[in-house]
Amino acid sequence: MVEMTTKTSAARPPRGTPAPVSSPRVTKRRAETRARLIEAAFKVFADKGFGQVRIEDVCTAAGYTRGAFYSQFESLDELFFTLYDERAHLIAAQVAESLNTDGADTPIEVLTERVSATLLLDRDWLLIKTEFLMRAARNPAVADRLAAHRAQLRTAVENRLAGARRQLAIPESIGDIPNAARAVVAAYDGVTIQLLLDNDLPAARTWLAQLLNALLDRGRHS
Numbered sequence: 001m002v003e004m005t006t007k008t009s010a011a012r013p014p015r016g017t018p019a020p021v022s023s024p025r026v027t028k029r030r031a032e033t034r035a036r037l038i039e040a041a042f043k044v045f046a047d048k049g050f051g052q053v054r055i056e057d058v059c060t061a062a063g064y065t066r067g068a069f070y071s072q073f074e075s076l077d078e079l080f081f082t083l084y085d086e087r088a089h090l091i092a093a094q095v096a097e098s099l100n101t102d103g104a105d106t107p108i109e110v111l112t113e114r115v116s117a118t119l120l121l122d123r124d125w126l127l128i129k130t131e132f133l134m135r136a137a138r139n140p141a142v143a144d145r146l147a148a149h150r151a152q153l154r155t156a157v158e159n160r161l162a163g164a165r166r167q168l169a170i171p172e173s174i175g176d177i178p179n180a181a182r183a184v185v186a187a188y189d190g191v192t193i194q195l196l197l198d199n200d201l202p203a204a205r206t207w208l209a210q211l212l213n214a215l216l217d218r219g220r221h222s
Contacts, residue, residue: 030071030072033064033068033071033072034072036062036063036064037058037059037062037064037068037069037072037073037079038079038082038083038086039062040058040059040061040062041053041058041061041062041079041080041083042083042124042125042128043061043124044057044058044061045080045083045127045128045131046124046125046127046128049127049131050076050080050128050131050135051131053076054076055069055076058076058079080132081145083128084128084129084132084145084149085149087125087128087129088149088152088153089149089152091153092149092152092153092156093156095115095153095156095157095160098111098114098115098117098160109213111160112209112212112213113209115208115209115212116205116206116208116209116212117205123195123196123199123201126192126195126196127196129192130196132146133146150185153185154178154181154182154185155181157181157184157185158177158178158180158181161177161180161181161184162177174215180215183215184212184215187208187211187212187215188208190211191204191207191208191211192204194207
């Protein structure tokens with residue numbers, strides 16, 4: 001009886017012992033696997049459309065097995081949402097950075113030029129985004145997720161416009177900074193649709209700059 005008790009006690013770690021920590025190598029490998037799956041999914045979704053893609057398609061493009069897929073994502077939907085989340089956050093960050101003023105007197109045309117030059121205008125992403133919009137139109141849960149991202153984007157734009165308030169001349173028809181932020185996002189949406197139709201990136205960036213200047217440049221409303 002004593003021997004059994006001794007063996008059992010030796011097999012159990014003392015109470016309060018920290019749980020084993022994953023090695024940095026394992027953590028890095030999982031991160032790399034996840035990144036490769038997301039990158040592969042981006043290409044496959046853009047080429048085939050979400051509705052035509054199978055898990056096997058993503059695994060083949062990434063060079064992994066289904067086991068590797070399920071170690072990262074529960075479903076193709078989750079992967080799709082993860083990809084959309086990453087891109088939506090990137091766009092919000094790009095807008096915030098582009099509209100970051102160097103000083104109170106930074107000309108608005110300089111800011112709009114930054115936006116049009118750096119904002120993500122990738123045709124493959126726009127194809128994926130359009131699919132997401134279609135799903136949102138038919139699925140309230142997806143619509144809520146999309147609404148949250150668009151609110152984040154508008155807030156980023158609104159904050160930067162507020163910081164550049166002295167350089168702006170918002171038309172009376174738009175009214176205030178929040179509505180101006182909505183107008184900026186709407187201009188971006190319009191440019192992305194035109195880019196999908198024309199597949200002319202330089203023209204899309206030029207058009208975006210012109211729209212933003214028409215909305216916000218003091219000189220055009222004086």
